[in-house]
Amino acid sequence: MSEELLKIEDLSVSADEKSILRGVDLAVGRGETHVILGPNGAGKSTLGNAIMGSPAYTVTGGRITFLGGDLLEKAVNERARDGIFMSFQNPLEVPGLSLTNFIRSAVEMRTGQKVRFFPFRKELLRAMELLDMDPSYADRDLNVGFSGGEKKKAEILQLLMLKPSLAILDETDSGLDVDAVRTVSRGVREFQKDRESALIIITHNAGILSSLHVDRVHILVDGRIVAEGDGSLVDEISRNGFAAYENKA
Amino acid sequence: MKINTLPAPTWRWLRMNQGETDFDAGKGGRLLIAERRGDWTPCARDFSAVKGSAGEAFAALAANMEEKPLALSASGEALLRLCWRAEEGAALDRVRIAAEPGSRVTAVMDIAAPEGCSGEAGLETLLLADEGAELTLVQIFRVGAEGRSVVSVGGECAKDARIRLIQLVLDGRETDLGAHVLLRGEGSDFTARIGYRANRDHRIDMNYVVPHEGKRTTCDIQAAGVLEDTARKIFRGTIDFRRGSAGAVGAETEDVLLMNDGTVNQTIPLILCAEEDVSGTHGATIGRLSEELVYYMASRGMPVELIYRQMALSRLNAVAAQIPDEATRVAVAEYLNGADFDTDGTTV
Numbered sequence: 001m002s003e004e005l006l007k008i009e010d011l012s013v014s015a016d017e018k019s020i021l022r023g024v025d026l027a028v029g030r031g032e033t034h035v036i037l038g039p040n041g042a043g044k045s046t047l048g049n050a051i052m053g054s055p056a057y058t059v060t061g062g063r064i065t066f067l068g069g070d071l072l073e074k075a076v077n078e079r080a081r082d083g084i085f086m087s088f089q090n091p092l093e094v095p096g097l098s099l100t101n102f103i104r105s106a107v108e109m110r111t112g113q114k115v116r117f118f119p120f121r122k123e124l125l126r127a128m129e130l131l132d133m134d135p136s137y138a139d140r141d142l143n144v145g146f147s148g149g150e151k152k153k154a155e156i157l158q159l160l161m162l163k164p165s166l167a168i169l170d171e172t173d174s175g176l177d178v179d180a181v182r183t184v185s186r187g188v189r190e191f192q193k194d195r196e197s198a199l200i201i202i203t204h205n206a207g208i209l210s211s212l213h214v215d216r217v218h219i220l221v222d223g224r225i226v227a228e229g230d231g232s233l234v235d236e237i238s239r240n241g242f243a244a245y246e247n248k249a
Numbered sequence: 250m251k252i253n254t255l256p257a258p259t260w261r262w263l264r265m266n267q268g269e270t271d272f273d274a275g276k277g278g279r280l281l282i283a284e285r286r287g288d289w290t291p292c293a294r295d296f297s298a299v300k301g302s303a304g305e306a307f308a309a310l311a312a313n314m315e316e317k318p319l320a321l322s323a324s325g326e327a328l329l330r331l332c333w334r335a336e337e338g339a340a341l342d343r344v345r346i347a348a349e350p351g352s353r354v355t356a357v358m359d360i361a362a363p364e365g366c367s368g369e370a371g372l373e374t375l376l377l378a379d380e381g382a383e384l385t386l387v388q389i390f391r392v393g394a395e396g397r398s399v400v401s402v403g404g405e406c407a408k409d410a411r412i413r414l415i416q417l418v419l420d421g422r423e424t425d426l427g428a429h430v431l432l433r434g435e436g437s438d439f440t441a442r443i444g445y446r447a448n449r450d451h452r453i454d455m456n457y458v459v460p461h462e463g464k465r466t467t468c469d470i471q472a473a474g475v476l477e478d479t480a481r482k483i484f485r486g487t488i489d490f491r492r493g494s495a496g497a498v499g500a501e502t503e504d505v506l507l508m509n510d511g512t513v514n515q516t517i518p519l520i521l522c523a524e525e526d527v528s529g530t531h532g533a534t535i536g537r538l539s540e541e542l543v544y545y546m547a548s549r550g551m552p553v554e555l556i557y558r559q560m561a562l563s564r565l566n567a568v569a570a571q572i573p574d575e576a577t578r579v580a581v582a583e584y585l586n587g588a589d590f591d592t593d594g595t596t597v
Contacts (some may be wrong), residue, residue, distance in 0.1 A: 052548050076546075079546050081550045082546065085548070086455050088548075094563055095563060096562070096567030097563040106550055141563075141567070141570075162549070
């Protein structure tokens with residue numbers, strides 16, 4: 001494996017006093033793309049949120065290290081500044097805050113430097129073009145009145161602009177039509193070109209993976225990783241589903 | 250004097266039935282016409298039946314001013330930009346605007362003062378929207394941390410007429426504002442978009458009253474604001490469905506962000522009903538930001554203080570975005586960007 005970026009050891013997580021993850025181990029190296037597959041309710045999104053630091057979840061055991069440091073000690077915004085990004089399943093709407101200003105603030109937080117408007121705007125519009133986004137969305141209020149597909153594209157737009165070291169895509173393909181999945185995949189492929197960064201794709205269907213390079217696949221069932229393999233595991237799940245793994249948890 | 254009186258008093262011990270102000274002014278003359286576009290003519294219409302939101306005592310004070318009101322009538326598409334420039338001491342100016350049948354009229358009032366000026370702005374604005382007219386009044390309050398504003402707005406709508414009101418309170422030690430708009434004509438409409446922020450020990454007192462008299466009249470009042478430190482705010486919103494207003498619909502909503510525990514936020518929605526076939530609603534979101542929103546923004550690297558500051562600004566931006574006049578929108582954006590709201594008692 002290439003230089004280790006993220007290491008999860010024996011992670012247990014609960015929400016509302018209900019145990020969700022039960023002893024998860026995962027190691028992600030620079031330049032790698034990992035896929036977390038599993039049926040609904042397996043704990044996939046919980047894993048992403050635990051890495052990001054969502055206050056809705058409580059880590060009850062185990063460790064997460066990122067770039068060698070203890071991630072669990074850090075606040076959500078510190079994790080983001082260190083280079084972790086998560087695309088949300090249901091991005092929130094913020095009236096009065098434009099997409100441009102939101103991303104610009106986020107980039108300033110990530111880089112620790114003031115962002116010059118015109119070069120930033122140029123890069124933003126270039127990324128929007130890649131994602132087939134109408135440029136007028138740059139000046140619209142964050143996610144307000146966006147369709148489901150546009151919200152997901154706005155998340156990938158943030159991914160491209162923030163250039164994180166580790167990106168977690170949480171069900172980015174859910175609710176998207178075929179064309180939108182293709183467009184989002186194009187954005188993700190663009191991100192994959194940066195071989196210093198890593199990607200964790202959380203999904204329960206293989207649609208978004210068809211055009212992406214995948215290094216490692218982890219099958220999560222009932223809070224445990226029950227199988228791991230290379231990209232060929234995606235094809236097997238596409239053919240046979242999760243039934244063969246559901247009694248292994 | 251008592252101002253901003255609630256049309257139907259509630260329990261006295263709540264101390265919400267009216268506001269109090271010691272505002273007094275013996276002269277006016279601080280209102281300047283900065284821009285006039287379209288067909289404006291002097292107006293000799295009678296505005297005496299139009300009630301202002303501040304109430305009778307303020308109206309009496311205004312009536313005693315030596316200076317005549319600025320009274321204009323507009324037809325077609327027209328825009329008027331007025332500036333109120335502060336000096337030390339109090340002044341009270343009066344404006345009367347009539348929008349003629351079918352016209353599209355915008356009046357912008359920029360009530361501004363340099364930082365540190367303790368000037369007191371009094372302004373009484375009365376509006377008449379004739380049949381099918383659309384009259385938009387924009388009032389921007391940016392009188393600095395020491396300034397004070399007492400503003401009364403009154404209006405009447407004829408058949409199918411519409412009055413739109415946008416008020417943005419960007420700062421001010423004490424601000425009294427509101428609107429009393431009578432929907433007299435069938436199918437007439439009033440919308441209000443109010444944005445405000447108050448910090449330190451500043452006070453905002455608001456009073457909106459919308460009597461519905463015409464059939465199928467509609468009103469929609471939306472107020473969004475931010476309170477910080479020991480700031481106090483009271484919002485009175487009255488939708489008054491009078492006999493004959495069958496089919497009328499009224500709504501009032503409020504969204505208040507409280508930045509800390511020392512603020513005092515009072516809201517009194519009132520829906521009066523003397524007609525059967527009407528619909529009136531009130532909704533309020535008062536408090537702190539949702540955990541979900543804070544998490545989303547924090548996941549983009551923003552600390553909690555910045556998130557609150559962004560969300561405070563977003564409330565004002567959302568109202569500012571509805572100002573139809575671009576020059577005013579730009580001026581407000583520059584003001585907001587230049588005088589960022591402080592979240593910890595210090596200027597940021």
